[in-house]
Amino acid sequence: MTLTELRYIVAVARERHFGRAAEACFVSQPTLSVAIKKLEEELDVKIFERGSNEVSLTVLGTAIVRQAQSVIEQAAAIKEIAKRGQDPLSGALKLGIIYTIGPYLLPQLVRHAIELTPQMPLMLQENFTVKLLDMLRTGELDCAIMAEPFPDSGLAIAPLYDEPFMVAVPRTHALAGETSISSERLKQETMLLLGTGHCFRDHVLEVCPEFARFSNDAEGIRKSFEGSSLETIKHMVASGMGVTVVPRLSIAHGMDDPQSHALVTYIPFEAPVPTRRVVLAWRRSFPRYEAIAALRNAVYACALEGVTRLSD
CATH class of the missing domain: 3.40.190.290 (D-Maltodextrin-Binding Protein; domain 2)
Incomplete structure (x- = not known):
């Protein structure tokens, strides 16, 4: 899995919509959808329930997104620590x-x-x-x-x-x-x-x-x-x-x-x-x-x- 894929699932969880999440991530909807499907296949779990009008998180998906948020934050912190060492x-x-x-x-x-x-x-x-x-x-x-x-x-x-x-x-x-x-x-x-x-x-x-x-x-x-x-x-x-x-x-x-x-x-x-x-x-x-x-x-x-x- 990649940080990009984690950012995608966090965006979908926030927006409850693949199209809006793709816009927020500045990628096309097919790109985002394929990446999320690949991550679900890798983890062998279903992160999202796809409805006709709205996307919702599964029980496991909720825990995964919460952990993804933490990982993204910690990854950003590594960059910030490096910057702080400079100015x-x-x-x-x-x-x-x-x-x-x-x-x-x-x-x-x-x-x-x-x-x-x-x-x-x-x-x-x-x-x-x-x-x-x-x-x-x-x-x-x-x-x-x-x-x-x-x-x-x-x-x-x-x-x-x-x-x-x-x-x-x-x-x-x-x-x-x-x-x-x-x-x-x-x-x-x-x-x-x-x-x-x-x-x-x-x-x-x-x-x-x-x-x-x-x-x-x-x-x-x-x-x-x-x-x-x-x-x-x-x-x-x-x-x-x-x-x-x-x-x-x-x-x-x-x-x-x-x-x-x-x-x-x-x-x-x-x-x-x-x-x-x-x-x-x-x-x-x-x-x-x-x-x-x-x-x-x-x-x-x-x-x-x-x-x-x-x-x-």
């Missing part, structure tokens, strides 16, 4: 980041990373939390910037900052003149939410739990609408479709479009203000700790207006 800050750092942080942190972060560690370019992957956790486990990412909470997966965690939430309303809305607002006041409003999969959607539903029932049934279209990104939702707010809750760093993002930004008013929450904790996570076995420390320094070099910086 732990030399070479790309594979960084994942969730959709509701990336657009607002990355412009500053990349600039400061270039200034502080030009020999360590950032390879960026923007995705959902669950996908980033999978990629961390398999070694496809070195580290990731995410918002707590997320499932405990044995990762090392370093807190970066606590970010307050704010309410976004149309400029002409009755609430636009308020200096602060409680979640109770939002109950009668039409709430705009991110789609399923975004952890920030869950954060908003924790602040306004009454909208959870509207977001899961057909009748709820009268009280909640969904958007694909925070920026799309802010445009929906500007057009008068409803109100939403946004993280503090996302507010400055719209300042480069003053006309659009002027159509939305942002109101702080009354105490206790809801917040999210943003953290940097990496595998405990990742050998380039100096690279992690350098990335944290680049984050702390960012302006991060309106958030509370944290350290260990």
